[in-house]
Amino acid sequence: MTDVRSATSLLEELNCGRPAWSLLADFPEQDKGDAEIGNAAVHDATAAMQKLVDVPEVERTRSLPVNWVKPLQEARLFGLTTPESRGGRGLSPYNAYRVICAIAQHSVPPAVSIAVHTGFGASAYLPLLPEGPLRDAVTAADAAQVIxxxxxxxxxxxxxxxxxxxxxxxxxxxxxxxxxxxxxxxxxxxxxxxxxxxxxxxxxxxxxxxxxxxxxxxxxxxxxxxxxxxxxxxxxxxxxxxxxxxxxxxxxxxxxxxxxxxQEWRLQDQLNDVSVRARMYAIAAPAAALTALCQEITREFLRDRRVDGADLSAYSEIQSIVALNAADMMAQESVARWCLLSPGDPAHVRREQMAAKNITSVTCWRVVERTMSLLAAHGLETDEGLTLRGLPGHGLERIWRDARMLRISGGVDFFVDHFYAMSTVFGPWYEGSVPNQPGVSPETAPPEGLSERNEQHWAEVSERSAWFADRCRTLVAAHPRRVDLEKRQDLTIAAGRFSSELLAAALVLGQAATSASEEHQLAADVYCTAASTRMTGLAHELSHRHDTEAAAALSRIALAGE
The missing domain is CATH 2.40.110.10 (Butyryl-CoA Dehydrogenase, subunit A, domain 2)
Incomplete structure (x- = not known):
């Protein structure tokens, strides 16, 4: 497996026009022993949640059960990454992510609480605290599962x-x-x-x-x-x-x-490392859980359903919806594996973890929207309405609301794109760490393990990476003062989204190449085809002049109520 401690960040290379397949060639996988530990933890967490949380009742009352915290502490769910020597489960970051996913598949609110405690809580700062009263207090709180x-x-x-x-x-x-x-x-x-x-x-x-x-x-x-x-x-x-x-x-x-x-003090390296890792638990894990639930709902909805004598699942657009959802689910998995399983210093994937918040939550939203459209063709009812008619509920209304919340949790998605672009995409250009002249990709060897279609997708990722770097160079040259480009949020948001699309496509291809699964090859093909369409639109936004004055003028009129 590639040692990322001495490698350059994959995302940095993509943003700078130097796509490096060597960084993807040995895509990180969870070792068997750690996976077994995670399986046991997922089993325990699922059992605890099923016993504790009645989802329809929580939806009705808008509150978790009385005294809901204690049973979860007894199951050591507020000690997922706490070392066993302090009474916790001592899980690896990826296993903690898996457990939070499993909890969120049953109920998202307690999963978010556990995720916030795990990622943003006091114990996340223990590696940064010097010996003394504060470290002692945080250590004691961690051992006692103080939320x-x-x-x-x-x-x-x-x-x-x-x-x-x-x-x-x-x-x-x-x-x-x-x-x-x-x-x-x-x-x-x-x-x-x-x-x-x-x-x-x-x-x-x-x-x-x-x-x-x-x-x-x-x-x-x-x-x-x-x-x-x-x-x-x-x-x-x-x-x-x-x-x-x-x-x-x-x-x-x-x-x-x-x-x-x-300055943006929250981007100070030590704080940012904690923050972006925490969003893998609090945003990416619940987003992946909701995506998986949508796939389950889709399977159940399409089972034995026929239209005009043909299976509904045989219609091409239905197959497209199912395939796109499966491909998006693989993309979420690829991002999580890269961000939480890559060996070496976790700070090395800081940029990728920053991008993961929007990649995973927006991907989840796409899946939920498609699933809503699929079920709405039959008549989109609330679970209450279905129950009154003697039919089982599917929970899609709850999933839709929760997925929308994930897009704004930890920052509204469009502002996160802007924030990410100014710090991660354009930051290196203004700081002088990227050459002023176009560079040459450090490698020419073709990727191994990809289908012919996916080899073509990697070639396109490489071409778009080079184009994007050149476009960033041009934009920075046109806005020598960083503050001037920062004001052009139409450009920064499009750049942030383009960069994220590049990263997700590359990671999907990396996982497909490592996997021997035909399903992964097909999912990568479907995902990259859709991502290519999205990047074409974003490239247009980055390349064509926007009449921001017209938008500003119309905005003033609209806000005045004229």
Missing amino acids: SGDADTEPTGAANRRRMTTARLDEQGTHYVLDGHKVYIQNAPVAGLLRVSATIVGGEENGRVGLFFVPTDLPGITVGEPHKFVGLRGVPNAPLSFAAVQVPREFRFVIDSALSTE
């Missing part, structure tokens, strides 16, 4: 770099005093420990962002009524208020680089 999460978003909006919540040292210099409000905080109703962001007031660090681990039982913390979302009914998410909350000075998490609001 945790990230309290960052504020009423002014998550995209703002500055935080209106403030933190000032008291006169004795022993505690930071926190004041402010947070909204949309996952796990807030059940958390015992939260990582809180706040703007430092006073002293040499005045105006910079500070990060604090805050026990939720401190005086002055108020948890508001849970937010009621369109989907994810019952998910533990609520606003928080801090009124003169005294946090021990040692509970401030200080990283190497000062967190200045003049």
Whole structure:
């Protein structure tokens, strides 16, 4: 297997016009022993969820069962990656992903809670904490499965770099005093420990962002009524208020680089590594689960169903829907395997993990939309309506709502595309790490293990990669100041999506080449054919001048109600 510790990032190479098949040739696979451990954990998690959560009841009441946390702690589901020496399951990242997928196939809200605790919770920062009181407290909380999460978003909006919540040292210099409000905080109703962001007031660090681990039982913390979302009914998410909350000075998490609001402090390497890995659990895993559920619903719907004397599954458009959904499911699997099974330093796949949020959630949305259309041809009813007619429910309405939530969780999809493009696609060009002149791909050897059709798809990926690099070079030259390109969100969003499409197509081909499965070869062919169409549209957006003035003018008129 390729040692990615000494290899260049696959995504970076694709963005720079240097597609490297050598990075894909030994696509990561889970070893047998780890897979068996994961199988047992998935079995236990599924049994616990089936016993605990009555999905129709959760949908009706919009809340999880009373005292739902304890049974999941007893099953060590809030200790998926906690070492066995501390009482956890000690699962690998990919097995933790698999368990969260399995839980989400039964019910997404508890899966999200577990995913947020696993990925964004205090224990995710343990490798970064020096010896001392804070590390000791987080270690103890991890061993006790104290639920945790990230309290960052504020009423002014998550995209703002500055935080209106403030933190000032008291006169004795022993505690930071926190004041402010947070909204949309996952796990807030059940958390015992939260990582809180706040703007430092006073002293040499005045105006910079500070990060604090805050026990939720401190005086002055108020948890508001849970937010009621369109989907994810019952998910533990609520606003928080801090009124003169005294946090021990040692509970401030200080990283190497000062967190200045003049720059995007959340992209500081150590913070970003935690954040993008966490979204593999909180977004990619539930998205894959919903995609799998749609395939199950489709199979059941098409079984023995006939139209004009022919099996419905024999019609070409129905076959196209089924095939596209299967191909999209493979794409989600390929992304997860690459991001969580690649050997070496996990930071090496940081860029791919950043892209994975939108790849997996938007892919899930495509699958759900196709499945909705398929069932709607028969009459799209709620489960309640089907039950009243004596028919079994299928849960598609719930899946549709939950899938839509995943597209905005962790950032609205179009803004994530913009954010990703400015940091990952265009960032290296502005930072001078990409040559000003077109480069030559470092390899010419053809890929092995691909069907003839998929060899053609890889050739197209290579051609589009070279074109994309040249287009990025042109756009940066036309916008020498980074801030000017940042204002052209039509271009940045299209670039972010094009880059993600390149990555997903490459990963699908990589998995197909390693697998001896005909199904994977066919799925890669179907996926890359559809991705090619999407990239053609995105290339048009990146190549043709947009009349942004007309859009701005019409927007002003529309907003004025004229």
